[in-house]
Amino acid sequence: MNRDALDRLLAQSRVSEHPDAYWDAFPGRVTRSLQSDSSGRYEPRRPRFVIATLAAVAGAFAILSLSLWISRPQPALSGESLKDGRLLGAMLAKFPRRLRAITRDNEGLHTLVSGTADVATSDPIWLEIREGASDRVIATFSGQTISTERGDAIVLTDRNGHVMLIGDAFFWSQEVSAGLPGSFRLQAVPIPGPKPITRTPAPL
Amino acid sequence: MKAALIMLITVLAASAAADIPSGPVRVAVLKLKADAAVDDYLGAKESGSRLASLIANDLSVLAPIEVVASGEVARNLSLGAMEPSDSLTPSQARSAGDATGATNLVCGRIYRTDAGVVFAVKIVSTQTGEALGTMVQLGAGDTLSDALSRLGTQIGRIALSQRGIEAPHWADARISGTHTGGGTLSLGAVACVLSVDSRLVADEIHNWNRDQILKPGLHEIFVRYYDGTGSAGHEFVIDAKPGGIYETRFDRDGDHNPRLWIQERGAKNPATPVYEATIKEPRQWYEDNLIRMQPHVVPMSSMFFQPAPSVPMKK
Numbered sequence: 318m319n320r321d322a323l324d325r326l327l328a329q330s331r332v333s334e335h336p337d338a339y340w341d342a343f344p345g346r347v348t349r350s351l352q353s354d355s356s357g358r359y360e361p362r363r364p365r366f367v368i369a370t371l372a373a374v375a376g377a378f379a380i381l382s383l384s385l386w387i388s389r390p391q392p393a394l395s396g397e398s399l400k401d402g403r404l405l406g407a408m409l410a411k412f413p414r415r416l417r418a419i420t421r422d423n424e425g426l427h428t429l430v431s432g433t434a435d436v437a438t439s440d441p442i443w444l445e446i447r448e449g450a451s452d453r454v455i456a457t458f459s460g461q462t463i464s465t466e467r468g469d470a471i472v473l474t475d476r477n478g479h480v481m482l483i484g485d486a487f488f489w490s491q492e493v494s495a496g497l498p499g500s501f502r503l504q505a506v507p508i509p510g511p512k513p514i515t516r517t518p519a520p521l
Numbered sequence: 522m523k524a525a526l527i528m529l530i531t532v533l534a535a536s537a538a539a540d541i542p543s544g545p546v547r548v549a550v551l552k553l554k555a556d557a558a559v560d561d562y563l564g565a566k567e568s569g570s571r572l573a574s575l576i577a578n579d580l581s582v583l584a585p586i587e588v589v590a591s592g593e594v595a596r597n598l599s600l601g602a603m604e605p606s607d608s609l610t611p612s613q614a615r616s617a618g619d620a621t622g623a624t625n626l627v628c629g630r631i632y633r634t635d636a637g638v639v640f641a642v643k644i645v646s647t648q649t650g651e652a653l654g655t656m657v658q659l660g661a662g663d664t665l666s667d668a669l670s671r672l673g674t675q676i677g678r679i680a681l682s683q684r685g686i687e688a689p690h691w692a693d694a695r696i697s698g699t700h701t702g703g704g705t706l707s708l709g710a711v712a713c714v715l716s717v718d719s720r721l722v723a724d725e726i727h728n729w730n731r732d733q734i735l736k737p738g739l740h741e742i743f744v745r746y747y748d749g750t751g752s753a754g755h756e757f758v759i760d761a762k763p764g765g766i767y768e769t770r771f772d773r774d775g776d777h778n779p780r781l782w783i784q785e786r787g788a789k790n791p792a793t794p795v796y797e798a799t800i801k802e803p804r805q806w807y808e809d810n811l812i813r814m815q816p817h818v819v820p821m822s823s824m825f826f827q828p829a830p831s832v833p834m835k836k
Contacts, residue, residue, distance in 0.1 A: 435610040435611060435612060436610070436611075437609075437610070437611045437614070437649055437650030437651050437652065438649065438651065439651045439652060439653070440653070459651070459652055459653055459654070460608055460609070460643075460645070460650070460651065460652025460653075461608055462606070462607070462608045469606055470606055471605065471606045471607065471608060471643065471652070471654075473643055473652060473653055473654025474653060474654065475653060475654060475655045475675070475679060476653055476679065476682060479655075481641060481654055481656055483605050483606050483629070483630055483641050483643065483654065484606050485604075485606050485630075487632075488630070488632045488639055488641055488656075490639075490641075490656055492656075492658070493634055493636075493639055493656075493658055494634075495632040495633065495634045495639060496632065
């Protein structure tokens with residue numbers, strides 16, 4: 318999909334016209350689209366008839382397996398599409414001021430969207446949390462709340478490369494933590510994005 | 522496709538930045554959450570509210586930041602709505618800003634760690650609802666004053682960035698002593714810095730003119746007077762301005778007790794009230810003040826928690 322096609326797709330989209338099942342499957346479709354787009358970019362060109370044959374076989378396979386696929390958890394994501402902000406950006410375009418977080422866990426991909434457009438625009442953050450057997454990857458924004466086995470915590474960045482979690486029962490940062498068991502493992506980094514516009518203060 | 526998505530994020534972020542209004546930066550610091558373990562470590566009950574007022578004080582010296590009075594915040598804002606671990610919607614943040622007159626709200630929590638305590642705060646823009654955070658550790662070898670000064674500076678930078686303003690460089694301040702009289706055989710009289718926030722100055726009498734570094738904000742300065750036969754001293758609280766240059770001063774009429782104070786070196790503005798210190802024989806004076814020369818986490822001066830504005834000198 319090229320840039321013009323994406324623009325047309327976004328311009329034509331109508332959020333309220335789709336049932337819930339559509340949005341449940343949407344992150345997976347975006348991911349597959351991203352993956353197929355980036356992998357296809359480096360493929361050498363093949364003869365047209367080979368591509369047509371492969372497409373026909375793939376189409377038949379897709380139709381046969383469609384019913385099975387719908388009932389399954391969504392496929393595992395490429396970690397990069399969450400970590401580099403591509404998936405977050407695509408979902409943010411679809412849900413401006415409503416997207417809170419995208420989580421990938423053992424059961425698949427989940428999108429947390431607010432019912433109203435009341436989510437502040439803030440710096441995006443990537444986290445990977447391991448608690449016992451649970452392993453989650455989260456793409457969210459500074460100021461959003463996440464749930465852990467030790468209770469809820471707010472995720473914050475200082476806009477200088479540092480991330481921290483403030484909870485009622487625990488604290489975590491790259492430098493120091495408090496109130497966390499040894500089985501808790503966390504990595505967090507800001508997702509690169511544009512720097513805010515700044516101006517110098519007027520002389521006093 | 523990737524370029525298009527990055528462009529989407531850029532457009533959204535740029536539109537948010539374009540919404541940032543200009544005007545004064547007024548910060549309100551709410552009471553920090555702290556449990557009994559933190560109070561025990563700091564040796565102070567209700568340490569969360571005490572430290573919030575100290576952070577507000579340290580922020581107030583960082584131009585162009587203004588600080589909303591804590592009483593104004595408490596009257597107009599339901600503190601329950603500002604739990605540090607809760608998210609605020611932009612409309613809730615705007616309501617809090619309207620109620621307090623603040624452009625940025627600071628709330629947070631103090632945690633006890635193996636090595637000391639951690640101050641973790643959230644800074645919320647009342648215009649956009651954007652929430653950012655910062656933290657400092659207070660551990661062995663650190664002082665509460667320096668930790669709070671670092672925290673204040675970090676909060677100030679973030680609050681300004683949320684208003685689209687690049688923070689200026691807030692330089693450290695300096696303080697040294699003063700000296701009169703003396704000659705080849707006698708030292709004369711000197712008012713020197715004995716300690717800064719419980720850190721002793723080595724050989725303070727002979728190093729009376731050596732600058733001691735003060736990070737912007739409140740500090741506890743123990744001033745010692747010595748004239749070769751007697752000693753006197755007093756612990757002052759100074760609100761150091763960024764880049765300020767201060768000196769300890771004294772005067773004495775005959776055999777009366779010396780009067781001590783701290784002032785800005787160039788402008789001669791008093792930075793503390795004048796205190797008449799009792800002159801004693803040096804050994805007795807040391808014994809009487811030994812407790813103040815031991816390392817301590819929380820400042821020992823009660824003035825520290827109730828910073829008073831500078832008052833005119835009474836000479």
